[in-house]
Amino acid sequence: xxxxxxxPSTLSVQEGDxxxxxxxxxxxxxxxxxxxxxxxxxxxxxxxxxxxxVGEKKDQRIAVTLNKTAKxxxxxxxxxxxxxxxxxxxxxxxxxxxxxxxxTSLSVIP
Amino acid sequence: KAGxxxxxxxxxxxxxxxxxxxxxxxxxxxxxxxxQQTPGQGLQFLFEYFSETQRNKGNFPGRFSGRQFSxxxxxxxxxxxxxxxxxxxxxxxxxxQGYNEQFFGPGTRLTVL
Numbered sequence: 001x002x003x004x005x006x007x008p009s010t011l012s013v014q015e016g017d018x019x020x021x022x023x024x025x026x027x028x029x030x031x032x033x034x035x036x037x038x039x040x041x042x043x044x045x046x047x048x049x050x051x052x053x054v055g056e057k058k059d060q061r062i063a064v065t066l067n068k069t070a071k072x073x074x075x076x077x078x079x080x081x082x083x084x085x086x087x088x089x090x091x092x093x094x095x096x097x098x099x100x101x102x103x104t105s106l107s108v109i110p
Numbered sequence: 111k112a113g114x115x116x117x118x119x120x121x122x123x124x125x126x127x128x129x130x131x132x133x134x135x136x137x138x139x140x141x142x143x144x145x146q147q148t149p150g151q152g153l154q155f156l157f158e159y160f161s162e163t164q165r166n167k168g169n170f171p172g173r174f175s176g177r178q179f180s181x182x183x184x185x186x187x188x189x190x191x192x193x194x195x196x197x198x199x200x201x202x203x204x205x206x207q208g209y210n211e212q213f214f215g216p217g218t219r220l221t222v223l
Contacts, residue, residue: 031208034212043200096141096212
């Protein structure tokens with residue numbers, strides 16, 4: 001069945017450093033790749049997404065890259081801040097069937 | 111617009127019982143998806159309903175079922191509860207046209223004793 005792997009499971013960085021989270025997916029039909037941030041005790045919220053016909057997308061300090069051939073996609077957060085601390089989920093979607101990765105717990109140390 | 115709402119927010123049941131959870135999507139959204147969230151397994155996809163039809167299904171046993179009404183509200187039912195069903199159940203709504211952000215509800219915390 002469809003599967004999304006995500007690494008690392010935990011990540012700790014100093015404030016101001018960059019953080020990178022990597023995902024791979026198995027379903028070749030996936031054409032939409034959202035990233036969600038979930039703060040403790042809160043619901044997941046979309047932070048950025050990318051469609052399969054785009055290789056890279058950036059929004060301020062956040063960027064995503066997609067390699068469809070290799071079925072890899074990554075989230076890059078630059079100039080990390082303490083409020084970036086949360087669990088981040090990558091996902092691969094095809095017609096609203098969204099399969100999530102297991103999540104990365106990011107801690108930004110002031 | 112009002113956000114996605116879920117009721118009840120908390121439930122305690124015993125093994126063997128059944129439970130029904132409810133989700134009201136954002137007005138105008140026709141797709142509702144359900145997820146099970148546990149600390150060790152992340153967000154597991156249960157199923158997705160669009161215009162009252164189950165359009166997508168995850169890999170959960172038949173004890174997990176759902177339905178969607180004409181106003182797009184959705185319910186999820188779990189029969190013969192097991193201890194392992196204890197989890198946060200999240201629903202999410204979207205327009206259902208693909209490439210669309212899913213908006214999550216606050217979840218229902220189910221505890222099975």
